[in-house]
Amino acid sequence: xxxxxxxxxxxxxxxxxxxxxxxxxKVEVVVVDISVPRITAWNSDTLPIYEPGLDDVVKQCRGKNxxxxxxxxxxxxxxxxxxxxxxxxxxxxxxGAGKAADxxxxxxxxxxxxxxxxxxxxxxxxxxxxxxxxxxxEKILTHNSKGINYQILxxxxxxxxxxxxxxxxxxxxxxxxxxxxxxxxxxxxALKSVYAEWVPEDRIxxxxxxxxxxxxxxxNAFLAQRISSVNAMSALCEATGADVAEVSHAIxxxxxxxxxxxxxxxxxxxSCFQKDILNLVYICECNGLPEVATYWKQVIKVNDYQKxxxxxxxxxxxxxxxxxxxxAVLGFAFKKDTGDTRETPAIDVCKGLLGxxxxxSIYDPQVNEDQMQRDLTMNKFDxxxxxxxxxxxxxxxxxVSMVWDAYTAAKDAHGICILTEWDEFKTLDFQKIxxxxxxxxxxxxxxxxxxxxxxxxxxxxxxxxxxxxxxxLKDMPAVA
Ligand code: UDX
Ligand code: UDX
Ligand code: ADP
Numbered sequence: 001x002x003x004x005x006x007x008x009x010x011x012x013x014x015x016x017x018x019x020x021x022x023x024x025x026k027v028e029v030v031v032v033d034i035s036v037p038r039i040t041a042w043n044s045d046t047l048p049i050y051e052p053g054l055d056d057v058v059k060q061c062r063g064k065n066x067x068x069x070x071x072x073x074x075x076x077x078x079x080x081x082x083x084x085x086x087x088x089x090x091x092x093x094x095x096g097a098g099k100a101a102d103x104x105x106x107x108x109x110x111x112x113x114x115x116x117x118x119x120x121x122x123x124x125x126x127x128x129x130x131x132x133x134x135x136x137x138e139k140i141l142t143h144n145s146k147g148i149n150y151q152i153l154x155x156x157x158x159x160x161x162x163x164x165x166x167x168x169x170x171x172x173x174x175x176x177x178x179x180x181x182x183x184x185x186x187x188x189x190a191l192k193s194v195y196a197e198w199v200p201e202d203r204i205x206x207x208x209x210x211x212x213x214x215x216x217x218x219x220n221a222f223l224a225q226r227i228s229s230v231n232a233m234s235a236l237c238e239a240t241g242a243d244v245a246e247v248s249h250a251i252x253x254x255x256x257x258x259x260x261x262x263x264x265x266x267x268x269x270x271s272c273f274q275k276d277i278l279n280l281v282y283i284c285e286c287n288g289l290p291e292v293a294t295y296w297k298q299v300i301k302v303n304d305y306q307k308x309x310x311x312x313x314x315x316x317x318x319x320x321x322x323x324x325x326x327x328a329v330l331g332f333a334f335k336k337d338t339g340d341t342r343e344t345p346a347i348d349v350c351k352g353l354l355g356x357x358x359x360x361s362i363y364d365p366q367v368n369e370d371q372m373q374r375d376l377t378m379n380k381f382d383x384x385x386x387x388x389x390x391x392x393x394x395x396x397x398x399x400v401s402m403v404w405d406a407y408t409a410a411k412d413a414h415g416i417c418i419l420t421e422w423d424e425f426k427t428l429d430f431q432k433i434x435x436x437x438x439x440x441x442x443x444x445x446x447x448x449x450x451x452x453x454x455x456x457x458x459x460x461x462x463x464x465x466x467x468x469x470x471x472x473l474k475d476m477p478a479v480a
Contacts, residue, residue: 002027002194005079007109009033009042009068011049011164011271011340012126012157013085018057019168021066023198030067030075042068050339050366053165073116080119081191083155084109085126090275099282101130101275110137114144122187125154128220128272130279131213134177151187153178154209156216161270162337174204177212217280221296224273226261228302234264234466235309244466245448264466266419266446267306267345269334274300274343307345309478310417311352313463314444316478318414323357326438328409331420331447332364332372339366345446346419347375350400353417360400363409365422369402376400407433415442421449434458440472 002024006017009031021029033039041048043062047055058066069075076082086105091097106129113123123141125134134152141150154177159167174195178184188206195204207215230248237244244264252259268274277296284293315322334344341347350360354376362372403409406425410416410433418425426449434441443455444463452462461472 002081003079004029004081004083004194005075006031006083006085006126007033007072007076008085008087008105008127009035009038009048010085010087011051011161012159013083014042014047014049015051015054015057015159015164016085016126016157016168017083018054018061018066019165020194021061021064022057024194025065027194028065028067029061030069030079032069032072032075034070034072036070039068039070050337051161051164052337057165073112076113077116077118079121081122081124081194082113083124083126085157088127088129088275090278096282099278099285101128101279103129103133103136106133106137107140110140111144114141117146117148117150120149120151122151122153122190124191125152125213126157128156128216128276128279129213130283131210131217134209134213149183151178151183152209153184153187153191154212154216155191156212158216158219161340162335169198171199171203174199175207175212175215176204177207177209180208217276217283220272220276221280221299223261224268224277224303225296225299227263227265227268227273228299228306230262230264231267231306231465232302234306237466238469241468242466243468247466264448265306265345265421266310266349266465267303269342269344269346271340271342274303303345304348307348308352310345310444310446310465311349311356312478313473314353314415314417314442315356316476317442317444317461317463317473319476321356322353322414324359325414326359326361326412327353328406328413328416329360329362330364330406330409330416330418330425331422332362332367332375333420336420336422339364339371341367341371341375344375344419349417349419349446350376354399358399361409361413362400362402363404363406364420365424372400372402407436411436412438413441414438415444417444417446418449419446421447425449430455430460431458434460 004027006013013031017029017031020027038048047058084106086109088101088103088106091100091102134154138152156175176188176191178188192204233247234244237247248262251257252262277300281293281297318325329350332344332346333339333341353360406428440461442461443450446465448464452464455462461470463473
């Protein structure tokens with residue numbers, strides 16, 4: 001029986017290993033983590049992450065060929081294939097601070113593997129890491145090898161949160177990079193045979209190590225760039241009277257462009273896009289490619305601009321001040337169907353509104369109050385981000401309340417900001433909401449999910465990203 005151990009029971013490691021266990025009943029999969037609460041949660045009825053379909057997969061395999069444990073060293077020692085899926089945040093201090101990936105967790109995992117291994121291992125990079133990390137890991141392992149053979153593979157994960165299980169069941173592709181030596185090729189084949197249990201052969205791509213590592217950063221950079229491109233267009237649409245949804249539809253029909261990932265929004269979030277682009281920027285700078293670095297940096301700048309623009313719209317529309325006014329925030333997660341708030345645009349929008357002294361009442365079906373408070377008080381590292389500069393002051397914290405439904409959030413509010421595209425926001429009783437709000441009542445739809453015309457019939461003043469402006473908004477121009 002092949003034994004797989006995955007170090008790191010997070011958003012990537014947990015779902016990926018659960019699906020491998022489900023699809024490969026003959027493989028034993030153990031997911032290990034240093035965090036006791038995380039492992040306890042994985043072994044309970046309330047999993048530590050919300051992901052549609054995940055509960056079901058875990059229930060089918062847990063205790064059979066899928067295990068969660070904090071006994072990291074034991075399971076690493078016993079495994080044939082070790083996936084490393086630990087976190088790689090952006091460095092906050094020292095060399096490369098604000099851009100480079102912090103590989104502390106990776107390095108300590110690698111040193112631990114070298115310490116406890118007694119048999120040959122295939123070590124698989126699963127977390128997104130800078131190009132050439134595999135080489136560094138290889139050096140740590142071989143310099144401490146005690147005669148053991150290590151093969152390093154890069155097998156980046158492309159799943160998106162909220163659709164992780166479907167993405168894992170039907171991946172567009174699985175990418176495996178390895179050394180071009182006989183040992184490297186053998187390791188590639190071993191990992192390939194795991195995926196081949198459910199992924200068609202022509203979707204499993206094998207490359208050299210560096211191509212696999214760079215492809216992951218490149219894929220995320222291209223995806224984020226599409227969103228910044230459509231968001232940049234959304235600003236121009238508002239200025240000219242074009243409708244960004246019509247523009248997206250029209251350009252998406254060009255098969256060279258394609259229809260997906262063209263939804264204008266208040267900005268992209270999530271743990272990957274910004275981090276990976278910053279990483280790419282750093283790698284370009286280190287390799288003497290400042291023009292390339294500037295090109296990719298602009299994707300983040302446009303994303304910051306979009307969030308600032310949204311806040312300015314809100315404030316400008318409400319007579320240039322939101323001071324003391326209650327504003328309902330619907331949605332805090334970085335996208336629907338996840339409770340994840342990492343880099344969510346809601347953080348910057350809320351901070352922006354609090355900066356103008358608004359009172360916020362926030363509702364998200366999957367994010368709890370502790371998480372929101374942590375996010376809003378966190379002192380984010382500033383890179384070139386003026387809007388990340390200030391943590392929230394203690395007075396601001398008091399101006400935020402978290403509620404458990406949209407109607408309570410909107411009661412007596414002057415305006416509503418929709419920041420996550422949760423399906424339930426589409427079917428709210430907006431007449432009821434309107435009746436209980438201050439007038440004039442505003443809706444600022446950061447995800448273009450409500451029917452703006454219907455809301456206008458009720459009496460709302462509506463702002464939708466990249467759509468022809470309400471006459472009211474034309475009279476109250478926002479300068480970003
Ligand atoms: C992303 C990649 O899609 C995935 O392949 C990679 O493995 C990890 O990073 P994720 O961050 O989970 O996945 O979600 P994704 O669906 O890509 O959305 C990222 C952000 O972009 C979200 O804030 C989302 O709301 C936003 N977005 C997405 C838009 O604003 N418009 C779109 O058209 C699509
Ligand atoms: C383009 C658009 O494709 C077309 O829809 C529009 O109506 C007019 O502009 P065209 O300029 O004739 O058409 O040729 P196109 O095939 O788009 O190539 C433009 C340039 O991009 C060429 O120099 C081509 O060599 C280059 N190119 C194209 C690349 O360098 N790489 C590619 O992958 C594709
Ligand atoms: P991702 O979104 O990439 O999956 P997460 O932050 O959700 O990232 O998960 C990473 C997990 O890795 C965390 O649960 C963390 O406790 C775990 N981790 C970090 N370093 C180690 C280590 N040396 N050994 C075991 N687990 C680790």
